[in-house]
Amino acid sequence: AQTVTQSQPEMSVQEAETVTLSCTYDTSESDYYLFWYKQPPSRQMILVIRQEAYKQQNATENRFSVNFQKAAKSFSLKISDSQLGDAAMYFCASQGGSEKLVFGKGTKLTVNP
Amino acid sequence: DTGVSQNPRHKITKRGQNVTFRCDPISEHNRLYWYRQTLGQGPEFLTYFQNEAQLEKSRLLSDRFSAERPKGSFSTLEIQRTEQGDSAMYLCASSTGTGIDEQYFGPGTRLTVT
Numbered sequence: 610a611q612t613v614t615q616s617q618p619e620m621s622v623q624e625a626e627t628v629t630l631s632c633t634y635d636t637s638e639s640d641y642y643l644f645w646y647k648q649p650p651s652r653q654m655i656l657v658i659r660q661e662a663y664k665q666q667n668a669t670e671n672r673f674s675v676n677f678q679k680a681a682k683s684f685s686l687k688i689s690d691s692q693l694g695d696a697a698m699y700f701c702a703s704q705g706g707s708e709k710l711v712f713g714k715g716t717k718l719t720v721n722p
Numbered sequence: 723d724t725g726v727s728q729n730p731r732h733k734i735t736k737r738g739q740n741v742t743f744r745c746d747p748i749s750e751h752n753r754l755y756w757y758r759q760t761l762g763q764g765p766e767f768l769t770y771f772q773n774e775a776q777l778e779k780s781r782l783l784s785d786r787f788s789a790e791r792p793k794g795s796f797s798t799l800e801i802q803r804t805e806q807g808d809s810a811m812y813l814c815a816s817s818t819g820t821g822i823d824e825q826y827f828g829p830g831t832r833l834t835v836t
Contacts, residue, residue, distance in 0.1 A: 613764075646827075653726075654765075654813070654827040700764050707778060708753065708817075710825060712764030 611636045611703050615713035622691045623721050629676075630686045630716045632701030641705025643677065643684045648698040648715075657699070660684065688718075696720045724748075726828035728814050734834045735804055742800045743831045747816030754797050755825060756789055757813040758782065765813055771797060772819060804835045 612635045622628035634643065645657040660668045660677050668675050672692075676685045688695055698717050702710040727746045735741050747754050752773055757765035768787070769779045773794035783789075786804075791797040801808055811832050815825040 653829045656824055656826075659824070702764075708770055708823070709755070709767035709778065709780075710757075710765070711767070714762070714764050 611638070611641075611705060611711040613701050613703050613711050613713040615701055615716050617716045618714070619717045619719070621719040621721060622688070624691055624693060626691055627687060627689045628691055628718065630688075630699050630701075630718070632684045632686070632713060634682050634684060634701070634703045636682075636703060636705050638705035641703055643675075644702045644704070644710065645673070645675070645684075645686045646700045646702060646712075647695075648700065650697070654700070658686065662705075691720050693720050693722060726814055726816050726826055728812075728828040728831050730831060731829060732832045732834075734836065737804055737806060737835055739804055740800065740802045741804060741833065742798050743812055743814075743833075745797045745799070745814030745816075745828060747796070747814070748826055750818075751816035751826075752794070752819035753817045753823070753825075754791055755815040755817075756797070756799050757815065759811040759813055759830070760809075768799075801833075804833075806835045809833055809835045 614633045641662045643660045646654045648654045658670045672689045674687045698715045700715045701713040729744045755770040756768040759765040771791040786802045789799045811830045813830045814828045817823045817825045
């Protein structure tokens with residue numbers, strides 16, 4: 610069984626600053642994928658970034674990057690130059706051995722002007 | 723590409739009633755997924771379809787829940803004899819079924835059982 614743990618229920622960051630959201634996971638699969646999804650208030654969930662477990666290079670998408678530590682089963686998300694529009698719930702998710710996504714409980718990010 | 727749509731967006735029902743939700747995936751997406759999200763939690767997987775075939779069901783999906791995807795297009799999720807514990811956001815997602823296979827989510831149907 611896969612599990613995903615997000616230990617930070619809430620985080621806050623000043624506009625233009627950098628914030629890191631933590632995620633740990635557990636899986637017995639050798640081939641799996643990891644994702645960060647963003648869910649703005651009353652809006653639908655969208656994919657922020659994804660990482661294939663077999664790739665050693667950390668994924669990057671514009672201001673968003675991950676720190677993937679496979680041995681430690683850690684997958685943190687770094688948001689640089691934070692913007693007001695980044696305020697949302699952020700969910701870490703894993704997928705492996707099945708098509709379903711397994712989500713963590715989420716981290717609520719507040720961006721202060 | 724109009725995105726994944728779900729109807730209704732909100733549903734209030736009394737305990738014991740049956741409800742049905744509809745999901746229209748992105749056209750030509752072969753896979754369709756249902757998740758349930760309760761307050762303060764991440765989404766939990768319920769079931770998924772590859773075309774019209776239901777390939778996996780979670781143990782969360784009790785016998786009061788049934789999902790269909792006739793002709794491999796839209797899908798319906800029916801809950802019979804609703805209970806207060808069924809109150810949640812029901813999310814639908816679709817994907818192409820190829821490659822990394824990103825799941826695209828709809829806006830959800832919020833169910834309140836009174």
